[in-house]
Amino acid sequence: MLALFPDSKSFVLSDSPSALGVLVCERDGIAPFAEGAYIRRLSLVADAIGIALVVFAPWTWDARSDSVRGWTWNKREQRWIARARKLPRVVYDRAWPATEVEKRRFQVALGRIRAARALIFLNSRLPHKGKVGEMLARDPAYAALVPPTAPYKGPHSLRAWLREHDGSAxxxxxxxxxxxxxxxxKRDNDGKVELAGRTSSNRSFSFTAATEQDALNRLHRWIGSHAYIMQPLLELHTADGKPFDLRSLLQKNKSGRWTVTGVAARVGAAGTVTANLHGGGRAMHPGDVLEPLLGEERARTVEQRIRAISLRLASWCEESFGRFAEIGLDFGVDRSGKLWFLEANSKPGRAAMGSAGKEATQQAVVRPLSYASTILLRPSGRVIHEFDHL
Structure with a gap:
């Protein structure tokens, strides 16, 4: 199947200025929103290449003037300054609602704008994790990458799962x-069950239940009304027993073509269940993790395979869900060298790219702006600036 939106030249805005809106949720603190450091870097690069960056929360939109309270970074004063700005027509979603109330506020406000104004989003949205995995599992090209997955529907569903997966999930x-x-x-030989995970505030925890029934009851109360999926407890650990995964950052270049910006390993603390950097993990070069586990040659082969599969998966996501400027893909590698697809992220972070090299770190910031510039073309077809060399 041909990839949808192979380049961006059909998305020309002849009546809009070269402004890119960055959607945020305003916060208290040094920066008025989350990811202040990353958005500040975006602002500096955008300024250097002639794109006006307007950072705003959607609930500040004034329908009468079609304006928002737009934050811009003042280099001389080294601070964010807010003033009324025209609503940008191209937007980059970097909002991270901290609570359900804030999430609802963001969605309602954005829906109000979209009902009245045509916006172009750099990224479409992905469906939930279970749906993406379900669709991939039905595709013969990717089915072997997807761990067995089932929805959690209460203690009875987990009990049935445990019978088929050696007492773990x-x-x-x-x-x-x-x-x-x-x-x-994880159930041990004497019937005790270890529950380990992370809280909603990303704190690590563990608990040992004396019986399976006690563990099932506790877990069910903890899940509550949230929708969950169950997967095998894969052995995704470094040679010295720490959890790890591999983040592949896919971004479009100024021609709208998918590129692998970088691949980085994320390694969690010993005794924890995740490698996510927000939970205390650290980023490492993939070779530093894979080589002690698999040997130099197999490690190089696995990383090359991740890069090749990532490009195919990025196109698959676009064919399935709409236009994207960037996607983060997470993979696991077990001790046999088996590659597992863990999840896709339509709002990927950048922190891990520092371990993928200076070029990856730089391009992780430049490429969203590079791709945005191909949308912000003048009718003549001339790109505002050439800046792949930055």
Whole structure:
């Protein structure tokens, strides 16, 4: 199947200025929103290449003037300054609602704008984790990458799962992020059950239940009304026993073509169940993790395979769900060298790219702006600036 939106030249805005809106949730603190350091770097690069960056929360939109309270970084004063700005027509979603109330506020406000104004989003949205995995598992090209997965429907469903998977399971929320609220279930030989995971505030925890019934009851109360999926408790550990995964950052270049910006390993603390950086993990070069586990040659082969599969999966996501500027793909590698697809992220972070090299770190910031510039073309077809060399 041909990839949808192979380049961006059909998305020309002849009546809009070269402004890119960055959607955020305003916060208290040094920066008025989350990811202040990353957005500040975006602002500096955008300024250097002639793109006006307007950072705003959607609830500040004034329909009468079609304006928002737009934050811009003042280099001389080294601070964010807010003033009324025209609503940008191209937007980059970097909002991270901290609570359900804030999430609802963001969605309602954005829906109000979209009902009245045509916006172009750099990224479409992915469905929940269970749906992406379900669709991939039906595709012969990717089915072998996807761990067996089933929805959690209460203690009876987990009990049935445990009978088929050696008394263990890994459960994660279908709409979760940053490794929050995941939990592992592992039954030992004497019938005791170890529950280990991360809280909604990303704190690590563990608990040993004396019986399976006690563990099932506790886990069910902890999950509550949240939607979860169950997967095998895969052996995804470094040579010295720490949890790890591999993040592949896919981004479009100025021509709208998919590129692998970088691949980085994320390694969690010993005794924890996730490698996510928000939960205390650290980023490492993939070779430094894979070589002690698999040997130099097999490690190089695995990384090359991740890069090749990542490009195919990025196109698959676009064919399935719409236009994207970037996607983060997470993979696991077990001790046999088997590659597992863990999840896709339509709002990937950048922190891990520092371990993938200076070029990856730089391009992780430049490429969203490079791709945005191909949308912000003048009718003549001339790109505002050439800046792949930055």
């Amino acid at each position: 890994f459960l994660k929320p279908v709409a979760g992020s940053q490794g929050k609220r995941v939990i592992s279930y």
